[in-house]
Amino acid sequence: MITLSSDFGSPYPAAMKGVICQATDARIEDIAHDFPRQDVRAAAFWLTQTLPYFPPAVHCVVVDPGVGTDRNAIVVRAGEHALVGPDNGVLLPVARELAENGGRAADAFEVFTWAYDDPASSTFHGRDVFAPAAAAVHDTGVENIESRPETTLTDDYVALQFPDPSVDGDEATGEILVVDDFGNAVTNIPGDVLGDRFGGTVTVDGAEAPVRRAYAAVDPGQRLVTVGSHGNVELAVNRGRGDEAFGVSTGDAVTLSVH
Amino acid sequence: MITLSSDFGSPYPAAMKGVICQATDARIEDIAHDFPRQDVRAAAFWLTQTLPYFPPAVHCVVVDPGVGTDRNAIVVRAGEHALVGPDNGVLLPVARELAENGGRAADAFEVFTWAYDDPASSTFHGRDVFAPAAAAVHDTGVENIESRPETTLTDDYVALQFPDPSVDGDEATGEILVVDDFGNAVTNIPGDVLGDRFGGTVTVDGAEAPVRRAYAAVDPGQRLVTVGSHGNVELAVNRGRGDEAFGVSTGDAVTLSVH
Amino acid sequence: MITLSSDFGSPYPAAMKGVICQATDARIEDIAHDFPRQDVRAAAFWLTQTLPYFPPAVHCVVVDPGVGTDRNAIVVRAGEHALVGPDNGVLLPVARELAENGGRAADAFEVFTWAYDDPASSTFHGRDVFAPAAAAVHDTGVENIESRPETTLTDDYVALQFPDPSVDGDEATGEILVVDDFGNAVTNIPGDVLGDRFGGTVTVDGAEAPVRRAYAAVDPGQRLVTVGSHGNVELAVNRGRGDEAFGVSTGDAVTLSVH
Structure with missing residues (x-):
């Protein structure tokens, strides 16, 4: 199975699917193509929440603000999964999650650079570089990545980390990582x-807000603080938008007092 | 085959797909994940228009304003189809439609509650409850639902009905059920x-409006009244938005005079 | 394989999928369902950029402002591909591209009308005419289209051409064909x-603008002129919207001076 993730919107991902269908009979599943534009951290966050639920697969992930520049293409092996994409950090938190999810240490993954010839287009490496690479890795087998002539094992790669929250007694300070489609x-x-x-x-x-396990534990339109499916604190409104009610957006600092 | 429907937007449905792919090799087809948020009636309407066109399948439908509260999870058998989702009425009009479509009476369906342990998350039962249930029902077989230990046949469920229009001589009064992406x-x-x-x-x-069978039977930008693919009266504009031209939105009353 | 393209948004394409799944086991891949509404030229442009990347397939394309009027349904054979849709020009540029892509002359394609009985709905031929036709063509085989009783070979069809740019010495005048989801x-x-x-x-x-091969070759927020993956001149902004920065939208004239 090959999964596809990008910030491409529509219809660019379809050309990637065509390239993959020409190269392999692998099943293709879309994860999402509407990640916030060129927001490497948001894509990394969502993928840590999503890809570990999949069976072993090759995950092609293209959120690539540096397309056409000399950033590397990389393939990451994490357990029985492989991740294919640009070397801008987007794959790393997911690799850690897949490794831990497979019962390994968070750093039990390997990174390979993937050499490619100058592609047809400088603006669409998703189609011309990453889709063919994902198909090749899939058909070669995740356990045999190093047998591909394009690959070189490396420990020189961009290592995105999510920002650490600070917890001090009754007070925790962090930031908004993403806002989901519901406004949470x-x-x-x-x-x-x-x-x-x-x-x-x-x-x-x-400002005070109720802490509840379920959105519907407060009246429609009311604010609440809850723990989302990702295990993090989430600011929400039952049947409404938490981002608007709390006046926050991605990247904003937020302070929580458990007084 | 398993179909997926929700109001989750993106990327939450991908985690449901992953869970299903881990559990079964069933083909997965998305119906829609952009149903109006938490609008059980709109989702029920669209699904009555869509699911009867599918071959026998397990349909996982998660529009679930009460997620995390004590509403039941249910499985409905309607002919060779099964519907899996929260017990909030969303599945019932579809079950009636699937039964009639299979040549049976509209009430020829059976409802089972589906027992589940406290899931990992109180906010994402689509991933933690309904996706695993859909995979289990699929692999058990729709004809064997009662063989699953999680199921109990019940006649105690939420029975959503669409509002009835009133037709009196030359005048019919009803309401706007949904507005589609074209603005119809x-x-x-x-x-x-x-x-x-x-x-x-x-x-x-x-206000007077022409009645036509096809949108293009009036000039671009002109209003018309037509019968949509669902068989209901539809307020439309050729190459424009009917909702804006008629000044209506979901839930509004509308009176039609065939004078 | 059957691919689906439309301007239907959601959830109408799902009913088309259901109809196809009832008729055939063919793999279905979505190209896009959010083409600009009833914009035949934009859909034709995007499909010329996308369908040639696919292996031989039946491509069902429904952008159909004339639905329910007496425009024909057609099937176009271009190499090992078939295109199915309304006779409004949308299929022609794609047929030329598929023919050339297969090493043939741009006019090496054949057009067949597809006869159909009055369908269930005058407003949803995607479901009632084109989806069944695509399934039938798929299972009959692209090489056997003429064996279907519904087909008649014709040379009377709508022949959409993209507007020609004018290039005169240092100056080229053309127009904006489409704006993509990034704003390019x-x-x-x-x-x-x-x-x-x-x-x-x-x-x-x-107004002067830098010419670069990659978006990231200028600073974030800066304008650039580049060549997109389609081979045409593109007006863009690194990590921003080119349409807004250059003040253009679909259909606008644009003059380029290579002074």
């Missing part, structure tokens, strides 16, 4: 800082 | 109230 | 008019 604002603050506050309240940037 | 406003008024008015006019909320 | 404005001016200007500048509608 996902922070980088781990859910366990909420401890036993479920049913009670916390203070978010100075 | 779909009413709950059956198309046959238009009788032989095709080529003529009717009055919509007091 | 794609012209109909061939990339080779830029000659050796890469690294230098050209004048676009009187």
